[in-house]
Amino acid sequence: ALREGPDTALFVSAEVAKPGFVNLRVADGVYEATVADINAAPAEWGRLAPVARRRVNVEFVSANPTGPLTIGNARGAFVGDLLSRVLEAGGQEVTREYYFNDAGTQISVLGASVVALRRHEPLPEDAYRGAYVQDLADDLPDDVWAAAQAPGADAAAVVGRWAATRVRVNIEASLAHLGVRFDVWKSEGSLHEEGWVARAVERLRDGGHVFEQDGALWFRSTDFGDDKDRVIYRSDGRPTYFAADIGYVTEKLGRGFDHLIYIWGADHHGTVARLRNAAQAMGYDRDAVEVLLYSWVRFVRDGVEISMSKRAGEFITLDELLGEVGVDAARWFFGSRAATTGIDFDIELAKKQSAENPVYYVQYAHARIASILRKGAEAGLTPAPDVAGLLAGEPEGLLVRAVSGFPEVVEDAVAAQETHGITAYATELATQFHAFYRDARVVDVDQPERSAKRLALALAAKSTLANALGLLGISAPEAM
RNA sequence: GCGCCCGUAGCUCAGUGGACCAGAGCAUCGGUCUUCGGAACCGAGUGUCGGGGGUUCGAAUCCCUCCGGGCGCGCCA
Numbered sequence: 360a361l362r363e364g365p366d367t368a369l370f371v372s373a374e375v376a377k378p379g380f381v382n383l384r385v386a387d388g389v390y391e392a393t394v395a396d397i398n399a400a401p402a403e404w405g406r407l408a409p410v411a412r413r414r415v416n417v418e419f420v421s422a423n424p425t426g427p428l429t430i431g432n433a434r435g436a437f438v439g440d441l442l443s444r445v446l447e448a449g450g451q452e453v454t455r456e457y458y459f460n461d462a463g464t465q466i467s468v469l470g471a472s473v474v475a476l477r478r479h480e481p482l483p484e485d486a487y488r489g490a491y492v493q494d495l496a497d498d499l500p501d502d503v504w505a506a507a508q509a510p511g512a513d514a515a516a517v518v519g520r521w522a523a524t525r526v527r528v529n530i531e532a533s534l535a536h537l538g539v540r541f542d543v544w545k546s547e548g549s550l551h552e553e554g555w556v557a558r559a560v561e562r563l564r565d566g567g568h569v570f571e572q573d574g575a576l577w578f579r580s581t582d583f584g585d586d587k588d589r590v591i592y593r594s595d596g597r598p599t600y601f602a603a604d605i606g607y608v609t610e611k612l613g614r615g616f617d618h619l620i621y622i623w624g625a626d627h628h629g630t631v632a633r634l635r636n637a638a639q640a641m642g643y644d645r646d647a648v649e650v651l652l653y654s655w656v657r658f659v660r661d662g663v664e665i666s667m668s669k670r671a672g673e674f675i676t677l678d679e680l681l682g683e684v685g686v687d688a689a690r691w692f693f694g695s696r697a698a699t700t701g702i703d704f705d706i707e708l709a710k711k712q713s714a715e716n717p718v719y720y721v722q723y724a725h726a727r728i729a730s731i732l733r734k735g736a737e738a739g740l741t742p743a744p745d746v747a748g749l750l751a752g753e754p755e756g757l758l759v760r761a762v763s764g765f766p767e768v769v770e771d772a773v774a775a776q777e778t779h780g781i782t783a784y785a786t787e788l789a790t791q792f793h794a795f796y797r798d799a800r801v802v803d804v805d806q807p808e809r810s811a812k813r814l815a816l817a818l819a820a821k822s823t824l825a826n827a828l829g830l831l832g833i834s835a836p837e838a839m
Numbered sequence: 840g841c842g843c844c845c846g847u848a849g850c851u852c853a854g855u856g857g858a859c860c861a862g863a864g865c866a867u868c869g870g871u872c873u874u875c876g877g878a879a880c881c882g883a884g885u886g887u888c889g890g891g892g893g894u895u896c897g898a899a900u901c902c903c904u905c906c907g908g909g910c911g912c913g914c915c916a
Contacts, residue, residue, distance in 0.1 A: 423916080465916080575914055586842080586912080593914040600916050628843060629911045654844070655909070695864090696852060701845060701909065708851080714878070717864060723878050734875050779853065783863070793879060802875045839878070
């Protein structure tokens with residue numbers, strides 16, 4: 360079989376092992392060439408050439424602007440951003456998108472809450488509470504307040520619209536702090552105003568996929584395997600959330616995306632089928648519409664679960680969480696766990712362990728290499744462009760093999776759409792570097808040639824660590 | 840009641856029917872005494888893989904069943 364392979368030069372030997380496996384021994388020159396390649400173009404290392412470059416839309420967070428993002432929104436934010444980074448490493452063109460509704464009943468309730476505070480009246484029964492509502496009341500501009508009080512004006516709606524905008528800007532700032540920047544902010548209202556919803560419904564009607572019953576308009580989702588048909592327009596004529604979803608699919612695909620990914624909490628799993636069914640019914644490839652569900656996070660403090668209610672004003676904001684545990688540590692925490700499994704996040708534990716957190720272990724290895732490279736430069740030693748003969752020793756061999764494994768790790772992450780393989784790999788690579796550091800003197804003025812080659816290997820390891828951390832959105836410090 | 844997900848070391852989690860599959864990190868205990876960064880290194884280990892049954896040469900992994908937990912089953916979002 361080896362004789363027939365196209366890459367026989369890669370291998371120096373092949374042998375059959377016990378239960379039917381074939382061991383191929385890779386030629387040293389292959390690894391040495393890899394080191395040289397990494398150092399020649401470090402930014403490219405680990406980026407995959409796409410089989411087919413696709414335009415992918417990743418929509419996530421999408422919390423309505425009724426209050427600050429909380430730790431309940433945290434996982435979606437990290438999972439969506441991590442997935443986007445992985446897809447980009449896999450050669451896809453990614454658009455990060457945030458979908459929100461700034462005109463619904465929730466927004467009216469928020470407006471009514473602000474109005475009541477402004478008028479020093481008791482809060483309505485279903486009001487939003489919490490310090491941020493008072494902040495909104497305090498910051499309400501005079502012209503908005505005047506417009507709200509004009510004769511015939513719907514004060515709650517007017518104030519709500521202003522409040523939603525203000526809240527949304529703050530949400531954007533929180534996400535930026537976390538390292539997530541959205542390319543598109545899409546309002547639900549625009550889908551109706553621009554006719555996307557109406558056209559999508561017509562499309563379904565033309566295909567015979569809708570019917571009227573009890574005064575409402577329904578989508579025959581059961582024709583595509585759903586267990587129930589779904590309402591598009593209520594009997595009073597108002598559209599459901601699902602109606603907007605249908606319009607949104609056509610709007611997104613109309614922008615030329617090849618693939619749509621929705622990042623939803625697992626509690627939405629009941630709505631996945633109707634969305635994909637509708638896409639199929641409208642003539643799209645249902646596989647172009649993908650929903651990734653992330654599982655719930657139980658936030659815990661010293662072993663006690665934290666219960667939250669946004670309306671009651673009892674919640675911990677995303678900003679507070681990041682203030683306590685740090686962005687890099689939080690990114691590592693979420694990145695090192697599969698999105699599909701439920702997890703516990705003990706805030707106190709995360710803080711206590713922060714000094715021993717693997718993320719700092721990996722960053723330390725990176726900083727340590729940076730220091731060694733500086734030390735070498737002071738002694739007049741720089742990484743060699745050609746590292747032929749590098750693998751004379753065992754310490755080099757183990758490290759270079761660890762470094763060489765990076766693209767495969769990225770490949771796996773892209774295929775699985777998960778990042779925990781990357782965190783595990785980064786930890787292992789850091790360990791391999793520390794072992795190399797222990798066993799092999801890098802900077803040695805008496806051995807300039809060997810030093811130059813070892814510096815080249817150290818540099819390659821540094822770039823690999825930096826790129827792995829970069830995939831996770833985590834900084835790679837030159838010094839700590 | 841029906842549907843989906845989960846149960847792996849003291850804790851938090853990996854483990855996609857095939858060598859390394861019984862693992863990693865943390866926590867715990869012991870050691871290294873360091874001319875390149877000790878935020879490091881070396882060593883020590885505990886598991887009825889929730890229980891039981893089945894398929895297979897071989898099961899944490901696939902099938903059935905039971906127990907325990909989460910979520911969903913709106914003309915809510």
